[in-house]
Amino acid sequence: MSIVSFVDFNEQNMSLQQAIEKSLSLIDFQFNKKVQKVAIKPNMCYYWDYSTGETTDPRFVSAIIDVVRNNLSPDVDISLVESDASAMKCKYAFRILGYEKMARDKKVNLINLTNDPAETVNAKVGNETRQFSVPKTVREADLFINVPKIKYMSSVKISCALKNIYGCNPLVKKYKYHKQLDETIVSLNKIMKPDLCIVDGIRVTGIKTLKLGLIMSSIDPVAIDAAASKIAGINPQSLDFLKLASKEGIGNITFTPKGEPLTHFKNLFPSKTRKSKTRDFIARIYLQHLVKK
Amino acid sequence: MEKVNVGIIGLGQMGKIHLNTCLQLEDANLIAVSDISKKELLKAKNAGIKHVYEQYPDLLKNPEIDAVIISLPTYLHEQAAVGAAEHGKHILLEKPLARNSSEAERIIAATKSNGVKLMIGYPLPFSKPFVDLRHEMERGTFGDVQIAIANHISTGPFLGYITENGIPKPVPSWWFDKNLTGGGALIDLGCHMVNFLRLCFGEVKSVHSFLGYRFNMDFEDSATCVLRFQNGTIATLNVGWFSRYHKVQVELYGTTDSISVSSKSSRSWFNYLKGIFVANKSPTFFNEIKYFVDCLISDIQPVPSGEDGFEDIKIIEEAYRNTL
Numbered sequence: 001m002s003i004v005s006f007v008d009f010n011e012q013n014m015s016l017q018q019a020i021e022k023s024l025s026l027i028d029f030q031f032n033k034k035v036q037k038v039a040i041k042p043n044m045c046y047y048w049d050y051s052t053g054e055t056t057d058p059r060f061v062s063a064i065i066d067v068v069r070n071n072l073s074p075d076v077d078i079s080l081v082e083s084d085a086s087a088m089k090c091k092y093a094f095r096i097l098g099y100e101k102m103a104r105d106k107k108v109n110l111i112n113l114t115n116d117p118a119e120t121v122n123a124k125v126g127n128e129t130r131q132f133s134v135p136k137t138v139r140e141a142d143l144f145i146n147v148p149k150i151k152y153m154s155s156v157k158i159s160c161a162l163k164n165i166y167g168c169n170p171l172v173k174k175y176k177y178h179k180q181l182d183e184t185i186v187s188l189n190k191i192m193k194p195d196l197c198i199v200d201g202i203r204v205t206g207i208k209t210l211k212l213g214l215i216m217s218s219i220d221p222v223a224i225d226a227a228a229s230k231i232a233g234i235n236p237q238s239l240d241f242l243k244l245a246s247k248e249g250i251g252n253i254t255f256t257p258k259g260e261p262l263t264h265f266k267n268l269f270p271s272k273t274r275k276s277k278t279r280d281f282i283a284r285i286y287l288q289h290l291v292k293k
Numbered sequence: 294m295e296k297v298n299v300g301i302i303g304l305g306q307m308g309k310i311h312l313n314t315c316l317q318l319e320d321a322n323l324i325a326v327s328d329i330s331k332k333e334l335l336k337a338k339n340a341g342i343k344h345v346y347e348q349y350p351d352l353l354k355n356p357e358i359d360a361v362i363i364s365l366p367t368y369l370h371e372q373a374a375v376g377a378a379e380h381g382k383h384i385l386l387e388k389p390l391a392r393n394s395s396e397a398e399r400i401i402a403a404t405k406s407n408g409v410k411l412m413i414g415y416p417l418p419f420s421k422p423f424v425d426l427r428h429e430m431e432r433g434t435f436g437d438v439q440i441a442i443a444n445h446i447s448t449g450p451f452l453g454y455i456t457e458n459g460i461p462k463p464v465p466s467w468w469f470d471k472n473l474t475g476g477g478a479l480i481d482l483g484c485h486m487v488n489f490l491r492l493c494f495g496e497v498k499s500v501h502s503f504l505g506y507r508f509n510m511d512f513e514d515s516a517t518c519v520l521r522f523q524n525g526t527i528a529t530l531n532v533g534w535f536s537r538y539h540k541v542q543v544e545l546y547g548t549t550d551s552i553s554v555s556s557k558s559s560r561s562w563f564n565y566l567k568g569i570f571v572a573n574k575s576p577t578f579f580n581e582i583k584y585f586v587d588c589l590i591s592d593i594q595p596v597p598s599g600e601d602g603f604e605d606i607k608i609i610e611e612a613y614r615n616t617l
Contacts, residue, residue, distance in 0.1 A: 047451040049507070052537055087461035092469055096451065096508040175461055 002220035002252050003027045004227045006259040009202060009213045016063040017070075020198060023217040024067070026258040029196060031071040032143070037079070038068055039111075039141035041194070043149045043164050044082045044093045053205035056147050058102040060200040064147060065106050078106075079137050083113035084172045090114065111137045113170045123187035125248055130187050133170050138192050146194035146221060150214075150228045151205035152272070154283050155181055156241055160228035161197045161221035162250075163241075168192050182241035189221060189250050197224045206232060206270030214265050222251025230262060233271035297586045300325035300358040300382070302349040302373055304333040305465075307387055307414070308364035312337065314578045315362075321586045327352040349373060353380040360589055362414075362582070363387060366465070368473040371396040374411070378403040385585045385595075387414040389484040390602030392475030394610055397603045404599055411599035412585050417489045417541070418597065419580040422554045426543060430493060435547025438494070441528040442544040443486040449478055449514065449534025469510065477512030479504065480609050482532040487520070487605045488597055489543065490530065494522040496604075502612040507535050518612045 005026030009019040042056035050057035065078055080103055084090050090112035094100045103110040118133035138144060148164035155178065156163060165188050166174065177184040201214030214231070218224045222245045226236035236242050236253050246253045272280070299321050301308055308328070315323035325344035326337045334345040346352040353361070353376050360383035363373050370391050377384050384404065390413055391397040404411040417423050430438065450468035467473040474481065479502065491497065498521045505515035515533035522528065542555035588595040597605075 047508075048537065049535065085461075087463045089463060089466075092510075095510060098509065101509060 002218055002223035002255045003258055004216060004218040004220070004223050004255045006227075006257060006262060006265065007215040007217075008260045008264065009215050016060060017066045019215050020060075020063055020067050020217075023198065023215045023259070024196075027217050027219065029217065029219065031068070033072065035072055035076065035142040037077045037141050038072075038143045038145065039079050039081050039138050040064060040145045040147060041081050041138075041164060041168060042099070042147045042200075043159075043167065044088070044090075044097055044099070045149075045159075045167070046085075046088045047093055047096045050097065051203065051209070053203040053209040054149065054151060055097055056149060056200045057202060058098040060202065061099075061147055062102050062106055064145065064198060065108060068143075068145075077109070079109040079111045079141070081111045081113050081116075081135070081137055081168065083135075083167055083170045085167070086173055086175045109137075111135075113137065113168060114172055116170060118170055121191045123191045125183050125187050125190065125244065128183070130183070132188060132191060134191055135168065135170050138168055143196070144192070144194045146197040148197065148199055148224075149204065150199060150201050150212075150232060152207070152232065152280075154280050156185070157239055158225070158229045158232055158234055160199060161194070161224040162186070162189050162245055163225075165189050165192055165194065165221070182244055185241045186244045186248055186250065189245060190248060193250065194221060195219065197221050199224060199228065201228075201231075201265070204269060207272055207276045208270045210268070210270045212265055212268055218255070220251035220255065222246050222253060223255035226253045226255060227257070227262060231265045231269050233266065233269065294359065294590050294592075296320055296322055297383075297589050298322045298324050298357050298359045299586075300327070300344075300352050300355065300361045301364065302327050302352060302361055302377075303364040304328035304330065304337065305364060308362075309333075310575065310578050311362045311364060311582060312340070312342075314575075314582045316340065317579060318583055318586060320590060321582070325352050325355055325358055350376060353377055353382060358382055360384065360585075364414075366467045366473060367392050367475055368467065371400055374400045375403040378407040378409050378411075381407060381409060383410045383589055385412045385414055385582070386599075386602070388488075388602065389413075389475065389480055389609070390599065390606055392473075392480075394603065394606050397599075397606045401599045401603055410589065410594055411602075412588070412595035413488070413597045413599065413602035413605075414581065415485055415488050415597050416577045416581055417485055418492060419584065420556070420577040422556070423489065423543065426545070426552060426554045427493060429552065430545065434550055435545050435552060436549030438526050438545045438547040440546040441490060441494070441526055442531070442542075443490055443528060444531045444540065444542040445482040445486050446531070446533045446536045446541075447482065447539040448536060449481065451508070451534060471512040474512065476609070476613065477504075477510070477516075478514055478532045478534040479516040479518070479612060480606075481534070483516060483518065483530060483609055483612070484602075484605045485541075486530045486532065486543075487608050488601060490520065490522075490528050491601070491604065491608075492597075493545075494524050494526045494528070496523045497521070497608050498523050499615075500608055500612045501615045501617050503617050504613075505533070505535075516612070520608070
């Protein structure tokens with residue numbers, strides 16, 4: 001069974017770097033000293049500022065960079081990766097979200113995966129095989145770290161570790177996959193499986209944005225998503241993409257929690273109300289209607 | 294003129310709203326549209342528009358057209374508006390009038406020398422809560438207004454949009470180029486509020502500003518301006534492109550009473566979904582275009598006029614110069 005750690009981060013008590021170290025020590029994560037290339041995938045969904053809870057805080061990623069360097073070498077090659085999407089251009093997102101400045105300060109690479117040389121790879125999910133492009137930076141990384149957010153999303157109910165890898169698909173017009181979103185998410189995680197997930201749950205997006213102060217780590221993205229969905233008040237067994245990911249051997253829905261109790265974060269999370277559920281239901285039906293058209 | 298033959302130049306977000314509005318107006322015949330997108334032109338053709346053009350100069354040559362609504366990126370305003378004036382077309386030009394006062398001056402000169410009317414597309418004077426506010430102010434309900442606060446906060450160009458068929462689209466790249474927009478949130482949103490405040494209080498005596506650069510771009514994503522009006526009113530104007538919600542608010546503090554009026558606010562994605570159903574039937578835009586058409590039929594200069602838009606641009610420029 002996979003281990004998921006829960007750390008309640010309070011900047012009065014410890015630094016972000018210390019909190020991340022603690023989170024990793026709870027899952028007994030050991031850095032492989034042979035690692036030379038590291039790829040870090042934050043969530044840069046659109047141009048939303050980190051304060052909205054929609055995108056990974058560049059300060060969180062900066063602290064991860066410090067942790068990686070402390071445990072490996074100050075000279076380890078680190079790349080922050082994201083790709084263009086239908087309505088977002090990395091060229092602007094890197095700058096607007098503060099990643100351009102942070103990458104310059106920390107002397108790490110900032111890679112738009114859409115422009116990265118890619119190799120076509122087959123991904124078999126169920127009986128169907130799909131082809132995707134795997135960017136060189138992700139493919140050649142010895143250590144691939146997924147740094148997602150926790151947020152509600154009408155199409156898959158919750159977005160966390162597995163959904164964040166969707167952003168490693170270099171194709172710009174990602175909406176083409178919306179009709180088979182569950183299968184696409186699972187396929188991409190099969191061919192670009194992260195070695196480590198560290199969730200920036202300092203601020204989260206439920207029915208509203210809230211400071212949750214959570215840092216959650218695991219080497220298992222399925223376990224991370226199962227924990228995230230429990231925190232958000234969603235039964236992991238009700239999530240099709242999660243069940244499919246588990247069935248395809250990406251990870252386990254059941255997990256062993258370590259650190260703070262999950263219920264502490266669940267009680268704080270801005271969960272859905274009956275009113276917001278109705279609104280989301282209408283939005284989901286309408287979006288499905290549009291996609292079908 | 295009994296009915297006005299209208300052409301729309303540019304079928305972007307605003308152009309589509311104007312298209313749907315024109316189709317509802319009894320006194321306007323929407324007979325032509327132009328856009329570089331063949332897909333948009335085909336939709337317009339299917340909606341019953343008689344003439345569709347890929348290049349707007351071809352639309353301007355059509356002698357049947359009395360007036361044009363120009364909904365193009367700001368950097369194309371001068372070229373299109375001067376061209377329209379030279380072809381004798383009356384103009385409703387989306388705000389801001391131009392990127393700077395030099396361009397604005399040339400547009401005004403062209404409309405004057407060709408004897409055509411120019412109105413600037415500011416929706417606020419046609420939005421009911423703000424119409425009511427002005428009405429109450431003119432009745433003297435608030436006494437003399439000493440302090441006014443005008444806020445216009447939105448996502449600005451940082452939110453893509455969902456097309457009618459559910460495909461997310463990025464904001465066009467010109468929005469991220471200061472040379473093409475003329476500036477950031479201050480010119481984009483500030484011109485609305487400067488114009489509305491001028492409608493309320495008359496001419497501005499001085500203006501100073503603070504500009505914010507939260508998003509590390511070379512244009513401001515927020516601005517706070519302090520305006521002193523010749524009538525003594527002091528106004529604070531706050532604009533921003535930094536938010537997930539959209540809110541337009543005006544507060545007046547007078548010697549006898551105060552008031553706060555605002556547009557509805559909600560999370561942007563929901564607004565956008567709602568927009569697909571509702572925006573095309575907005576009473577504000579209906580009132581705006583109807584007023585423009587009525588003015589042409591009655592041979593009256595519409596307001597906000599080109600001169601108003603010009604004055605707004607000059608104040609914005611002054612605010613850019615007087616940063617604190």
